[in-house]
Amino acid sequence: MTARGAAELPLRAAIVPVTPLQQNCAILWCTATMRGAVIDPGGDVARIRQALERTDVVPERIVLTHGHIDHAGGAAELAEALSVEIVGPHSEDKWLLDSLAVSGAEYGIPARPCVPDRWLEEGDIVSIGEVAFEVLHCPGHTPGHIVLVNGGLNFGVFGDVLFQGSIGRTDFPRGDHETLISSIKTKLLPLPDDFSFLCGHGPMSTIGHERANNPFLR
């Protein structure tokens, strides 16, 4: 996950691709406590629960980066099954969470609307076991998109804001290209080159790789 050996890492991750859109649902856990969180359970809830059982992780919460169907569609069902809370995204994505059943029908993804137990804002802290992540509000792909960053580990979860070689789409309702570029340039690019991050789709990357190669950030 980073340049350091896996044995010293206080945090581990397992990726479960979900929905026909192959969204990277991530199970993140703290190795000291084996307590964890499920990030963006867009669907395929049975597959996510199997992955949880294989890892022996005790899930404490579900975290949503934004309200799109492929990230949030399975959140209500999984929260109920695991008896855990849902935190995030920013309340600017409430309209998306309210209409998950409708967008699910459009995409052929079974989904229920969900109501988070806590909305997230810039500067909030989300704990995964003993590991604390800071919340950054990064609108543009959706108005309420948040990302999680941990400066000590140089690791983050960026959802659909920034990908390896690409950026989030802005042709969906309330997407805005200028706002997305501004979010990336003011909130993410100040992070160090060796900062690595999980993406909502496709492989992981680092800030340095995107700074040097991403054609959308020139």
Ligand SMILES: [Zn+2]
């Ligand atoms: Zn999205």
Ligand SMILES: [Zn+2]
């Ligand atoms: Zn997505």
